[in-house]
Each structure stands twice: as structure tokens, then as C-alpha cells.
Amino acid sequence: MEEEFHELTDRVRAELRSPQDLVAYERLLGLARKNTPAGREELARMLVAVERPLWAREIAAFVLGCAGDKRAFETLVLLLNYREPVRCATAAHALGRLGDPRTARAAAALATNPLRTAYALHPVRLLAELRAPQSVPALIATLERLLTPHNPYWRVALACVEGLGALGDRRAVPALTAAVAHPRLAAAAAASLARLGVHEEVPAGDGTASEGAASGGGEVEGASADGT
Template sequence: MDEEFRALLRRVRAELVSPAEFTAYERLLALVRDDDESARDELAEVLVAPERPLWAREIAAFALGVKGDRRAFETLVLLLNYREPVRCATAAHALARLRDPRTARAAAALVTNPLRTAYALHPVRLLTELRAPESVPALLTTLERLLAARDHCWPIARACVEGLGALGDRRAEATLVAAREHERLRPAAVAALARLAGRGGAQGARSGSST
């Protein structure tokens, strides 16, 4: 049980109010601890059973996701798109470990949706961690839109800048130069451009050593 899951359990436990909720909570924990095929099947049933509370689905999805059980995918993507940042963060952590090939496409769709920009921080960070083919195009599209918009949504723009620097793709250079003109993005953009320049130099050094 990693720290992310312990934090999730502490948060959920603080939300419980009735004896029935505490009983259901303990039952879920028992299934997570059992970690056999039968227990995982019961956790998967929690994801689709009617009238189960969100916290129960969240625990079941996280437990399955970090074990690589793809039955958790739909619930985790739903939570990644949730309005509470703490739930988005938990879902992103599990999705990064699920290794479902659909994850990057789903995260890119959330990141590039103009109606969901305010909730895109954790999808941006997830795309950076995944280093998928969708990562750079999605971050570039979103950053370019935010640089041109009246509402720059600085936290999301900064996360895109940092993500593009971490990914180290030269396609981002012109957009990062444009981001550098904005005072709130300048430190992150300068650092990202330096990472791109350093990576280019390292690649050049490797190419030279091979001739």
C-alpha cells in the first residue's frame, strides 16, 4: 500500500458519517488486502454496481488501477475529469500505473478541451509522465491556445511549459519562446528552453562520437 493510497484512505475515512458507511469501507479494505482474483472481481463489481458512493468507486478503481487491472480505466478517467483536484491527482497516479493504451488519448482529450481547461492540471502532468505520442501535440495545442487567449489560465499554461521542457521535444521550441514573453511563465519557459538546448547538445555529442 503506497503513500498515495494511504492518503486516499485517510481522506475517505474523514468523509464517512454513518455506521453503514464505515462497515462498507472496512469491507472494501478487506478486499484490497486479500488481493486475489476473487477479491479483484468484487472490486470490479463495485465500479458498475448501482447506487455505490463515489468514494467506494474511487477506492476500488485505485486499488485495481495500480495493479494493472484495466477494468478500472473508465472510472479512473471519470475521476481524472472531476472537479475536485485531490480526486484528479489520485486518478492520475493510478492511471500512470495502469498502463492502458487508451490513457494517453483520454488525457489528451481532457487537456485540449477548452471547456475543461480549469481542471486540466493533472491530465497535463499525467501526459508528461506517460511520454506518449499524444503528449507533446496535446500540450502544445493547449499552451498555444492559452497564450492567445484573454484568460491565460496561468497554472495550466505553466504546467504545459514545464511538461514540454521535461519531454524535451524540439517541436516545442517556438511556442516556449513565445511563452517566455509572459512574465508569469518566463522562469518556467527559460528552464524548459535550457532543457531543450541541453538535450540537443547531448544528442549532437552522441552523433559526433559515432563518426
């Protein structure tokens, strides 16, 4: 987790607002780096302590989650559904390493909730990474719901398309075939179908439509900064 931990701590350092914050931050990093049972106990207490800043709980949950400590689960799921995509990404990384059987169920619930579609990108990607029994049904349901004209959450739909191709389950063929008709999804959907042994022609003019999605370029009205 070294690279991700450095990215997290560098970001959090920019959020500090007082000398007291800096002292607490340095102490927290010391606990994380020692990686002792006593240190993990203190990190776990931080998750439920009153009036702890979000950045402190985020670091504690990330460290514990990557260490496989299931006490981090609730905090990480909260962050997976947070309004800031960078925190969602951090939580998804730790949840992918936590090894908690509840993770896939939580990610599926977030991905399929139509009221939380704006925050569904990282739950969708996590489901594909986990390869759990819930993964394929949740990705199919989410993709089918997003296959409407002018849907602003095309990045979430694209993540579903790519995830279903990676999972290699033929139950996804009908949804992926329908996705070929959508310009921003067409090339990725055809590629995923090919991985499943189904060859679908990309409509003329749609072959490069998903390039912006793959590169992360362009923003959509009402979308978050990281892919919704």
C-alpha cells in the same frame, strides 16, 4: 502505491456519514489489502454496481488501476476530469500505472478541450509522465491556447511548459519561446528551452514571476483549488 493509498483512505474516511458507511469502508479496505483474484473481482463489480458512493468506486478504481487491471479505466478517466482536484490527482496516479494504451488519448482529449480547462492540470501532468505519442502535440496545443493576456489558467500553462521541457521534443520550441513573454511562465519557459538547447533571455522583471506557481501559492479567480 502505499503512501498514496493511505492518503486516499484517510481522506475518504473523513467523508463517511454513517455507521453503515464505516462498515462498507472497512470491508473495502480489507479487499484492497488482500489483493487476491477474488478480491479484485469484487472490486471490479463495485465499479458498475448501482448506487455505490463515489468514494467506494474511487478506492476500487485506484487499487485496480495500480494493479494494472484495465477494468478500472473508465472510472479513473471520469475521476481525472472530476470537479475536485484531489480526486483528479488520485486518478492520475493510478492511470499512470495502469498501462492502458487508451490513457494517453483520454488525457489528451481532456487537456485540449477548451471547455474543461479548469480541470486540465492533472491530465497535462499525466501526459508528461506517460511520454506517449499524444503527449507533445497535446501539451503544445494546450499551451498555445493559454498564451493570451490575463488568462486565469496559468497553472495549467505552467504545467505544459514544464512538461514540454521534461519531454525534450524540439517541436515545442516555438510555443515555449512564446511563453517566455508571459511573466508567470517566463522563468520556467526559459528553463525548458535550455533543456532543449535553446537559450532565451527572460525579460527584465520576469525572472521570479513563476515562483508563486512553482510553490503553489496564490489563487486565481475562477480557478480550482489545485492549480487552475
